[in-house]
Amino acid sequence: MADSAQALPRIVIIGAGFGGLWAASALARAPAQVTVIDERNYHLFQPLLYQVATAGLSPADIAAPIRGILSRQRNAYVILGHVVGIDKARRVVGLRDREVPYDWLIVATGARHAYFGHEEWAAFAPGLKNIDDATRLRRKILTALERAEQEPDSRERQRLMTFVVVGGGATGVETAGAIAELVKVALARDFRVINPAMSRIILIEAGPRVLPSFAASLSAAAQRALEKHGVEVRLGQPVTRCDEAGVMLGEERVACGVTIWAAGVMASPAAQWLEAEQDRAGRVLVDRNLTLPGHPEIFVIGDTASVRDEAGKPLPGVATVAKQEGKYVARVLLARLARKPEPPPFRYRDYGELATVGRNFAVVDFHWLRLTGRLAWFVWSVAHIYFLIGFRNRLVVAMDWIWAYLTFQRGARLITASNPDE
């Protein structure tokens, strides 16, 4: 790094998700050296990851290289590295083979899947967090059907053609809808022995309704849309076991070829690195300006932080929360750099939620406006294309969707891997 940069305050951001990247961008004109550390070289538009898993989009459509995003931001440095710890006393972030010193630190390391103490389920019911998860799941879905096509035993064939999604939140609902469209529509004519339209897609939710954070009327509408797409929705039934043959619901065995976990997340190990107090989901408890108590130089944001709204309700682990927190932290730092008073405590502006079920149907809950059906789907498409980083991606996604809409095709259904049995 240039010598002149050495004198500048060092802001280190761990994680280039929505929180970290929005903080970095908002610091573009800060008289500081902004270093972004991530273990992957891309920023991911996670809300559409299920589309990669179900062969609707290619990885590059929803991911952009971090270096590319920040290439014109002259005060930004990018380090591809795996964080192993944080030394609060010495103010350094420890990577596997080096240390990165900071004056101010922003921890935005996101969340990973939680299996409620059954980590061994992860092997049988993987979740969707990054591109590799998504391409692996795509491979599993397509390979299950390929095996079914060659399977002489009818019971085993039916098992291979059964797909279980655990968790009825937005991710689970969208994934189940997308699998139904892939299997029952896009692949309908592709096989000769099996009829993919006879596949079963089962969405399992432990609570009393899908999309629990939406208005109840929207939950009901989403459930009807899922069922119309051929998804079986099973409510009030927690999964008690996941293994290679399927899942258990209490005493009932549901045999399936692929299980997808969308039931719960756990914050990244940042709380351990920071030796900080955490909530039940592993999220770091922060002060009202998003700093670690007793450490005004350390900020924790996004899925890694436990933040509550005025009513005392924890903020959801969604992109908008992370982005607003990232921008807020940047404002705090800009004030400190300018030796001005810090802004008032963080307040989340809740614009609402959206979720889609296949093509043509979505539910939109803007609080002041609730929509379902085709119009909601249109709103959802425009919002998601708009929020995708990078003009090119927007164009490609728009075109892929228009194309898929017109033809029911899914262009990305490739099984890639050296070992298809993996």
Add this chain to the structure above:
Amino acid sequence: MADSAQALPRIVIIGAGFGGLWAASALARAPAQVTVIDERNYHLFQPLLYQVATAGLSPADIAAPIRGILSRQRNAYVILGHVVGIDKARRVVGLRDREVPYDWLIVATGARHAYFGHEEWAAFAPGLKNIDDATRLRRKILTALERAEQEPDSRERQRLMTFVVVGGGATGVETAGAIAELVKVALARDFRVINPAMSRIILIEAGPRVLPSFAASLSAAAQRALEKHGVEVRLGQPVTRCDEAGVMLGEERVACGVTIWAAGVMASPAAQWLEAEQDRAGRVLVDRNLTLPGHPEIFVIGDTASVRDEAGKPLPGVATVAKQEGKYVARVLLARLARKPEPPPFRYRDYGELATVGRNFAVVDFHWLRLTGRLAWFVWSVAHIYFLIGFRNRLVVAMDWIWAYLTFQRGARLITASNPDE
């Protein structure tokens, strides 16, 4: 499979490359059951594979699922399976776990890389044959630069920033040009410590000129274009060793971070399966109607077959040869099915060759017309987009290219893999 199909003659095609797929399509109206066996679920537009490796295109842009291509061809069956042998006496193809009987067999299994008896080089100098090869190479190139960015030792840094392409045929020339553009142009602003424009790209050719199958004037033009793009071209120097630190040219050590093999291919093991006579490159010697001598029911086509033109020159291992052979074999089978006389022996219609060096420059050798430069590049683009299977892919590729042309961006530069050190 339907019982009614059992009475129909069974045509089995091994391999869904250009040869196998074109044969299958040409048999769409044949009163026969056409079974295509491939170990991957996609047909690949191999001529553009280097674009995936250099982050210009996504895998789904140049690959299409075989089942999707054949979904409307009602007499076509697809088996995803790994062939382990052929029993000519019993007329069955052996897969790992089942046998597929045939009345007529078309072997179109393509080629793999040959290391001139040094198979241990494969680990250090991988080639490009399928999507997984391409994404792995993309990862290696991008990871080498990420490591260079963090490497304190200047000599090791320069090694990591050196890319060697072995082989000066069309694949080698196009790959070297694309790496130069990726590294020196698209990534130019992405790093802060290293300057990717200082990377070295070295193209090594054992013979006296690049593109040996083109007219000599075009070879010279391609070499000048490569050098203008910053590629060092080294002719007349065979590689004598590949290892983790780079390659040896005689006694000279060329240290590099990534080595790509584009120097030679060897036919797939079909000759062993068939216990057939083969040429030095492992290709099966066939009769003039592309059948195995003594076995009129077995056809061998594409890179797997050794076929000569009227002048006695072996036909090159390119897509056009494979396609024409596939269509020819279909004509022979259609004649047999109709109990009509077989067509005259196979004759290759040579329309010429094209190769590109980065954007704006290509060489076109249509024999009656030779072009270099921007116009040739335009011809090359149109030809490649036209030949890509599937309208959607054509559209996406066209858009990606127009976009890349206008902005010098490469959208697909993602490092994906669970283990980035792999």
